[in-house]
Amino acid sequence: MLEIDGSFGEGGGALVRIATALAALTSTPIRIYNIRANRPKKGLSYQHLTAVKALAKLSKARIEGAEVGSMEIKFTPQRIKGGNFYFDVKTAGSIGLVLQALMIPAAFAEDKTTFKIRGGTDVKWSPPIDYIKNVTLPLLEKMGYKGKIKLLKRGYYPKGGGTIEAMIQPIKRLKPIKLTKAKIDSIKGISHAGKLPLHVAERQARAAQEKLQEKGLEADIRIEHSNDTLSPGSGIILWAEGNTRIGASSLGEKGKPAETVGKEAAEGLIKFLENGAPLDKYMGDQIIPYMSIAGESIIRTVEFSMHAYTNIHVTEKITGKKFKIMGELGKPAAIECP
Template structure:
């Protein structure tokens, strides 16, 4: 089969190109070469979380790989047959477990049997969805497409040591259903979790208070905001101190919109809460059905689904456009994008209707 060649510097030029192209190579059986890996990042080339993501997909398809070392700017991936079973991966740093999970989940959907996976690394990171987002937004959305997956948090992991643990259960599907996420969403309630490890208990409490004040002023009264305050004696507590908050708006049609903010040294807890609340409110005001993080994560799924999918998102990101381009190049999926970068947009895709050959 002819090798696919993907330029890792195109558009967003980051790790998403690697994760998406590797997953699609595994699903199509086409050998893959990615060059100019993470050319627009500093430093460029592979980091440990990207290597772990590629290795995780490789384990699912018995793939041969080349160039998997830190700093490498070119990789090759030669897939064989998808398999199910139990797997364990350790990033070895605070690299994001959720980004590894993003890479292997679409491949697991087309496995001959259920996939169980344990991943060690960072569970709550800058520039990556927190584990709660996967639990409360990502997997519930995929359920509407016919895919049944879940992930449990065993231990939190923050920068710099990581050490977090998650366990996922991923069920194969015969074919993915299309989705239609347009129209004006009605918010039923907003759920939230302010979490902290090895920090004073007033920190998550202050996050929650700032969120409550902001959202109530905006007219949202159905709020269920929880606090998770973990100290070293708790088995779920991270190795390093850390904190953050996630907010999830539950919509009338059963879908969800999320927003989050990770705590930083020197950033007041009130500001952490306010940033998450402002981000959520901005998307709800724009009457989005898909938040801008979910938008880029959905692209590979609607590309694989049978039929036409359409969704409206609050902000068109370069991540989303990059994922679209990779799916067009490898799968030949057809897309229509109505909207400008950084503005609300409607995305329509005619999926290829990939069927699970094992079911």
């Protein structure tokens, strides 16, 4: 059984999700210990637990220690068959983080896989569902990945209650990716608000457009408004399209002006675009497992993050593939998986 130190590097839930996802993919029994040992709230949270249990269902794995607060789990997967699955992350736990983990092995299931997941679609410290749909998936499609995501209902903090449906077709292999320069043709976005006045979403969009225009950039931003969310909330995501996808987002909060939300997302995107690298810092870590599966891949990211460093460590340990980093932590870098 492969041993993995859960406190390594970033030492959070991402390590647990990536490790169990790759274990499911490669049918590798693993033991993860010291889970979130350096965090104020140690051990598995409900969100991490949902991802682990979801991966266990997908790969018919036997798990030990799968409970809230657990600092050690054993995960013994079998084969990935596919089928229809429903997972509830409860309250506003992140749908995006659970889906990120499931997407890695699901592509190599024997049959088509459909996930219906309930929880938070737009919550702090996790990718908005629109990011996975409009940045992650299009980039993975360049590697031959076949998936679709349908947003059925948004879920904001604290009640969540959002729902998505993801359909993933099985593939035999992933194609290598070589992305070292960005060529941008257009900028698009979605500004959304639930159980709040329509003008909140409109003001977010306007502020983002005005900030982008200062740099000579134009954006086509769609407005989404709904009154059927369980909690009030808002947010905006922007993404640049071309030979790549680069995304940035911001969430509304109580007392935070809509203009600030829009401006934050625009400033984030401008910062990424000015760097010139074809992958933003979030995709720079998300793509690591896929590079390992495909091999012969090289990318440039605007920032070599601690998440990317941790993902590389876990991926190398489970798959045996080695990465080459040309750059430093916290700075632009090229990452290669020969």
